[in-house]
Amino acid sequence: MTIESVRVAINGIELNAVAAGPTDGSLAILLHGFSEFSYAWRHQIPALAAAGLRVVAPDQRGYNRSDKPAGISAYKLDMLADDVLGLADALGRQRFAVVGHDWGGVVAWQLATRNPERIARAAILNAPHPATMRRYARGHPSQALKSWYVGFFQLPVIPEQALRAGGFWGLRRALRRTSRAGTFTGEDFRRYGEAWAQPGALTAMLNWYRALRLPSSSTASARIRVPARVIWGDRDAFLERGLADSAVALCDDAEVIHLPEASHWLHHQEPERVNRLLTEFLAG
Numbered sequence: 001m002t003i004e005s006v007r008v009a010i011n012g013i014e015l016n017a018v019a020a021g022p023t024d025g026s027l028a029i030l031l032h033g034f035s036e037f038s039y040a041w042r043h044q045i046p047a048l049a050a051a052g053l054r055v056v057a058p059d060q061r062g063y064n065r066s067d068k069p070a071g072i073s074a075y076k077l078d079m080l081a082d083d084v085l086g087l088a089d090a091l092g093r094q095r096f097a098v099v100g101h102d103w104g105g106v107v108a109w110q111l112a113t114r115n116p117e118r119i120a121r122a123a124i125l126n127a128p129h130p131a132t133m134r135r136y137a138r139g140h141p142s143q144a145l146k147s148w149y150v151g152f153f154q155l156p157v158i159p160e161q162a163l164r165a166g167g168f169w170g171l172r173r174a175l176r177r178t179s180r181a182g183t184f185t186g187e188d189f190r191r192y193g194e195a196w197a198q199p200g201a202l203t204a205m206l207n208w209y210r211a212l213r214l215p216s217s218s219t220a221s222a223r224i225r226v227p228a229r230v231i232w233g234d235r236d237a238f239l240e241r242g243l244a245d246s247a248v249a250l251c252d253d254a255e256v257i258h259l260p261e262a263s264h265w266l267h268h269q270e271p272e273r274v275n276r277l278l279t280e281f282l283a284g
Contacts, residue, residue, distance in 0.1 A: 001046050006056070010086030011079070013067035017058035017087070021049030026120070027093045028282055029084055030057040033102020033127070035171050035205060037064035037195045039188075040101065043271035044278065051283040053097075058087055060104065062204025064195040075204070075211040077130060081110045085118060094118065097282050101125040101267060103208055109247065113222045122228045123278055126236055126264050129247035131222075136246050143240045153209040160202045168196050178237040179265045228254035229281045231274060233262030 006017040018038050028048055032040040038057040048055045059066040061083055062075060073079075084107060088096050097120050100108030105127020112122040113131070128136070137144045153159050163170050171192070175184050196202060228251050232244040241258065248254045257277060259266050267274045 001049060003045065008087055008090045010090055011083050013061055013069055015058045015061065015083065015087060016065040017056050019056045020045050021054045022052060023054060025052045025054040027088065027091060027096035028053045028055050029087060029096055029098050030055060031060060031084065031098065031100040031104025031107050033104045034208065035196065039191050044267060044275055047275035047279060048282065051279045053283055056087065056091065062207060063201065064198060068200040068204040072207050072210045073214060075207040076214050077110050077216040080107045081114060084111060085115065088118065095120045097121040099123040099278060100127055102127055106130055112224050112226045112228060114217055116225045119226045121282060122226055123281055124228065124230045125267055126233055126239055128239060128243040129250060131250065132243065132246040136243055140240060140242065146238055150209055153206050159206050163202055168193055171196060179263050180269055183265055183268050224251040230254065230256045231259065231266065231277055232256060233259050233264055233266035235262060236264040238264055
């Protein structure tokens with residue numbers, strides 16, 4: 001299968017992306033999370049393209065070879081969502097399906113809530129809805145403890161220094177410790193290391209978290225009208241499974257599928273099952 005490299009100018013920046021599948025197929029945009037990039041979807045892109053979808057996976061702003069605008073305000077949630085709409089516009093598509101993991105899933109939730117006229121379907125992998133995360137953490141101290149790193153990432157300079165130390169030892173350790181043995185290979189870490197080493201990448205990646213304190217369009221009271229499927233690895237070291245249910249409670253048409261043995265990195269650990277669940281939802 002041919003995987004194309006695409007570079008698109010949108011929303012005042014340029015995004016790097018990969019694309020596959022028939023050009024006339026229904027568009028599915030895949031959004032990675034922290035600390036990955038489009039490479040995160042290497043197991044999903046061929047399967048979804050083979051099912052007839054036009055699959056596009058961008059390096060989101062601040063990541064890998066996409067532009068890294070300066071300043072925390074450049075990473076507000078609304079700006080991240082606008083990037084995805086701009087990407088679809090550049091591809092000549094009004095409506096599309098969105099698939100998101102981790103931070104990419106947060107952006108997908110925002111799009112499904114804020115821009116239902118553009119989103120045909122939303123598939124979410126281990127990502128909280130932005131309207132429920134704080135409320136859930138206040139009521140579940142165990143989740144607040146799991147989210148300790150979000151506060152650490154608010155600090156200037158120090159998080160960058162910590163993550164860069166020892167050839168990104170902290171990032172590599174986090175991926176290893178929160179996944180099953182063998183989930184990430186040496187080649188995976190080489191590819192991620194190259195992305196993390198791009199000038200300005202660490203600060204841009206962290207600015208996604210720092211921008212959480214900035215106001216964005218409120219979706220707290222909005223119902224999610226578009227069909228949604230939440231696929232959740234229950235052995236997530238960062239996010240409790242109750243966050244899936246609290247997000248689905250905001251939806252008119254949604255289901256949660258729990259993978260009891262999968263971690264936060266479910267699309268790497270159980271790619272065949274995740275691919276099947278995504279394909280039947282998006283192309284069925």
